[in-house]
Amino acid sequence: MGKSSNLKEIMKFAGTYISVCIGSGFATGQEIMQFFSAHGMISVVSNLICMIVLAYCGAALLEIGKTVRLKSSNDIFTYLCGNYIGKFFKIFMPVFFLCSFVVMVSGAGASMNQYYGINKDLGSLILAILALVSILLGINKVIDILGNIGPMIAIVSVGVGIVTIARNYETFFNINQIISTVNVTKAIDNWWLTGIIYSGLNLVIATPFLVGVGATAKNKKNCIWGGVIGGVIFMMAAMALNLGIMSDIQNIYITEIPTLYMADKIGPIVGMMFSIMLIAGIYTTAVPLLWSVCSSFAPEKSSGFIKIAVLCTVIGIVCGRLPFAMLVKVIYPLSGLFGAVIILSIFINRIKINITNGINVIMKRI
Numbered sequence: 001m002g003k004s005s006n007l008k009e010i011m012k013f014a015g016t017y018i019s020v021c022i023g024s025g026f027a028t029g030q031e032i033m034q035f036f037s038a039h040g041m042i043s044v045v046s047n048l049i050c051m052i053v054l055a056y057c058g059a060a061l062l063e064i065g066k067t068v069r070l071k072s073s074n075d076i077f078t079y080l081c082g083n084y085i086g087k088f089f090k091i092f093m094p095v096f097f098l099c100s101f102v103v104m105v106s107g108a109g110a111s112m113n114q115y116y117g118i119n120k121d122l123g124s125l126i127l128a129i130l131a132l133v134s135i136l137l138g139i140n141k142v143i144d145i146l147g148n149i150g151p152m153i154a155i156v157s158v159g160v161g162i163v164t165i166a167r168n169y170e171t172f173f174n175i176n177q178i179i180s181t182v183n184v185t186k187a188i189d190n191w192w193l194t195g196i197i198y199s200g201l202n203l204v205i206a207t208p209f210l211v212g213v214g215a216t217a218k219n220k221k222n223c224i225w226g227g228v229i230g231g232v233i234f235m236m237a238a239m240a241l242n243l244g245i246m247s248d249i250q251n252i253y254i255t256e257i258p259t260l261y262m263a264d265k266i267g268p269i270v271g272m273m274f275s276i277m278l279i280a281g282i283y284t285t286a287v288p289l290l291w292s293v294c295s296s297f298a299p300e301k302s303s304g305f306i307k308i309a310v311l312c313t314v315i316g317i318v319c320g321r322l323p324f325a326m327l328v329k330v331i332y333p334l335s336g337l338f339g340a341v342i343i344l345s346i347f348i349n350r351i352k353i354n355i356t357n358g359i360n361v362i363m364k365r366i
Contacts, residue, residue, distance in 0.1 A: 006222055012147035013226025016213055017058050018234045019150030019284035021202040023104065027153065027281030029241055029258030034187040035198045036242040037249060040176040042191045043242055049195030051235035057203055057346050058210060059227030065214020066223045073208040073215075074296035080345035089338070093208070094296040096338070097289045098312055100205060101131075104286035105320035108279060115260075115275045124320040127279075127286060132313040135291045138301060139212055142287055149284050150230075153277050154237040157259070160274065161240030164262045168247035175246055184253045200339020202234075207342055209288035212295060290316075 025031030036043035061076070070076060077093060078086030105124045112123030134142055171178060188194040210227070217223045244262055245252050255261040263274035293312050298304030 006218065009218055009222045010225045010229065011151075012143055013062060013213060013217070013222065014230035014233060015147035015150045016143050017062075017150070017206065017210065017227060017230030018154055018237075019146035020206045020209055020288045021054070021230075021234050021285075022150060022153050022237075022281045023205075023285035026238065026241075027259065027278045028256075029245060029252075029260075029262070030256075031187075031198075031201075032238055032241045033245050033253065033258050034185050035194050036238070037245040038179065038184040038186040039191040039194065040179045040246070041172070043194070043246075044239065046191050046195040046198075047235055047239040047242060049192060050199050050238070051232055053195065053199040053231075053343060054202060054235060055228045055231030057199070057227075057343060058206070058231045059224045060346050060350055061203075061207055061210040062214035062217065062223035062227045063220055065211035066217045066220050070211065070215075072296060073212040073292065076208055076211045080342065080349050085341070085345075089341075090296075093338075094293045097205070097208075097293045097296075098315065100335070101286055101289040101293065101312065101316050102319040104282050104289065105131075105316040108282045108286070109320060111278055111282065115278070121321060125317055127283060128313050128316045128320065130283060131286045131290045131316075132309055134287045135294060135309055136301075136306065139291065140216060142291065143213055143216065146284050146287065149280050151233070153281055153284075154233055156274060156277050157237040158240040160259060160262050160266065160270070161237075161242075161244030163266050164244035165240075165247045167265075171247045171249070175249070178250055179246070182250055182253050184249065196340060196343065197336040200337070200341075200343055201335045202339070203342050204335045204339035205285060205289060205292075208292045208295070212291070 023031075036046055039046065064076065064079070065073075068079060070079065074090055074094065077089035080086065081089055105128050108127035109120040109122075109124030112118040112126070113120040134145060188197050214223050217226075241259065245258050248262070248265075252258045252261055257278070260271060260274055260278065264271035290309065290312060294300075294305050294308045297308050
């Protein structure tokens with residue numbers, strides 16, 4: 001019973017981690033194409049770098065949530081980065097998360113309008129209300145919801161990627177030559193730096209939320225395994241999509257939504273299913289963003305938390321009417337920069353702890 005319970009929690013944490021990382025950029029495939037596919041076959045190494053970073057940092061953040069009793073999940077920034085940089089992050093990040101939430105609300109409206117012809121404002125309103133209701137249910141309920149949605153999106157992404165590869169595998173014989181002849185936008189010019197920046201892009205959103213999730217864990221071991229498995233599965237899905245996009249890059253690079261193009265090529269039912277996955281991907285990032293803003297100022301389920309949640313939702317609905325592309329252009333570059341600082345801080349923090357533990361072991365033996 002104990003082993004079954006632990007395994008269930010590990011997979012729930014892994015699924016939640018995957019859900020947080022899968023946003024509109026991943027779900028549409030644009031993020032994967034610009035960060036990885038544009039670099040050719042060497043991008044597979046970038047995927048592996050990213051997998052290692054996300055697995056390590058995810059495990060570390062969940063473990064910190066369990067072992068370090070922080071007053072608020074937002075205190076993770078002062079814990080990791082020290083007083084000066086940490087205080088800047090602590091003040092600025094809730095504002096940044098709110099802006100990112102607005103991006104998700106706007107993106108949901110634009111997506112629903114494009115796929116189903118639903119009015120953009122109505123689409124934005126639907127997502128904002130769903131996010132509000134989700135966080136008011138509490139983090140344990142959010143973990144239950146996200147823990148189920150994330151793996152589903154990852155599985156469908158892997159399936160679409162594999163089928164596309166099987167149909168176009170001949171392309172890999174001269175993939176680098178083909179990519180050099182098409183005009184694919186590169187998010188980052190350097191292939192190895194791509195792995196770091198893409199990891200940062202995901203961790204900057206995930207950091208306070210994963211700390212909050214870790215605080216609910218039964219034990220430290222579940223946190224470590226949940227983070228490792230979540231990071232590995234997420235990047236396996238990213239790698240499958242990356243290879244799938246590269247296998248048909250000459251047709252895919254001109255499409256606005258590469259994953260939907262790939263799914264439609266398999267069949268209309270798969271295309272329809274993937275369009276639903278795209279909206280779900282936006283939802284799974286919007287919820288942690290809204291929760292992170294609210295939990296920075298008040299304890300969960302308190303009257304202050306509820307008031308802030310309602311206010312932020314209203315701001316999301318109003319500001320979500322701004323053009324999606326304009327919001328992305330402003331918010332996304334900052335994400336990678338902040339994320340890189342967080343990754344560095346996590347590694348330094350873990351090194352310090354390991355050195356301290358090593359010294360303590362030596363001192364006890366003496």
